[in-house]
Amino acid sequence: MLIGALQAFYGPAIPALREEFGLSPSVAGLGLSAHFVGGVAGVLLFDRLYGRTGNRRILAASYLLMAVGSAGFAVAPNWPLALAAALVAGFGFGGIDYGLNQLFAAGFGHRSAAMLNVLNAHFGIGAILGPVLIGVAGAEHYPVVFGVFALANLPLLLCLRGVRDHPPGLPRPSGSSEPSPSSPHTVATKVSTPAARALRSVLAVFVTLYVLHVGIEAGVGGWEPTHLETVGHGAGVAATATSVYWLMMTVGRFLVAPIALRFSAQAIVTVSCTGMTVCLLLAAVPALAPFAYAGVGLFIAPIFPTGLPWLQRAAPHARRAGAVVIAASMTGGVAAGPALGKVIEWSGVRAVPLLLAAASAVCLAATLWLTRATHPKPAR
Structure with a gap:
């Protein structure tokens, strides 16, 4: 729900961003573009780190990056720093999107498709609620919404003890060793x-x-x-x-x-x-x-x-x-x-x-x- 809401925050905040930083519509839209660029990079980066760090650290780092990026976007004094913060939040977004979808795909066996639909439905709920929150607070108060959002990420760090670092029954990736000659890969x-x-x-x-x-x-x-x-x-x-x-x-x-x-x-x-x-x-x-x-x-x-x-x-x-x-x-x-x-x-x-x-x-x-x-x- 949180990553769905974050993705949906940028659009409704555009009028206030244009007024605060003196932006054209196309330049103001770069906030969401920076978020998605960070998301793609986050997916690929955390996949690279997976073999060395495991699922818990990937998710924890992603929660922290999304919190830091959102807080940075809220307090950024100029547009270049705001874009950099959106990029950082996007890194976290990508790590969570990758991490949770992979965990659900591997961890629920024959129920994976059903559970992934439930997971992604909650992303949709967040995407619906995001613009509502900006609308209730007022676009000019977007820094407050992004700041509260950053704080809402932190309790998730306490919910990682039940996450396995590697899915049981599958080969564990290694950061340095080569696959054995008899491995399926x-x-x-x-x-x-x-x-x-x-x-x-x-x-x-x-x-x-x-x-x-x-x-x-x-x-x-x-x-x-x-x-x-x-x-x-x-x-x-x-x-x-x-x-x-x-x-x-x-x-x-x-x-x-x-x-x-x-x-x-x-x-x-x-x-x-x-x-x-x-x-x-x-x-x-x-x-x-x-x-x-x-x-x-x-x-x-x-x-x-x-x-x-x-x-x-x-x-x-x-x-x-x-x-x-x-x-x-x-x-x-x-x-x-x-x-x-x-x-x-x-x-x-x-x-x-x-x-x-x-x-x-x-x-x-x-x-x-x-x-x-x-x-x-x-x-x-």
């Missing part, structure tokens, strides 16, 4: 070149799925209000429909949690991508658009958390796979705005749902390919 990468190529293909398609679906998520959130107003809906309807879209993402994850105990991750992600594509096509119909976007939120919700345990099972010995996929998902969120904006310059705003539907169709194709590629081969 060695066999996959050195002995069986076709197997190594197949693993790289699977990882590449997972990355494609995550980059595109997070890009769609950010694209709908960013462009839905503009598209709805362009096709004739009022500003109030557009704003409400966008809020409902984010709400449906949170609701969808809670709804899928019990379903994930009965159906495979492959089936859930396939249905999600299919429903997302259909809803985006329906969003091109002006009268249906507000309802169709709500459907997009519902169907896109399970993809991120349900895909991680699927990846864990498909590549159990590719330890960095989760870090690469999570970092790629953040990159998709950062790149979605400028990339979609560039395409819209020549296609027009009315084409937004069709452009996103095309990306969603690629997600569906990637999911079908992964289902075939990761399906266990029958013994001969």
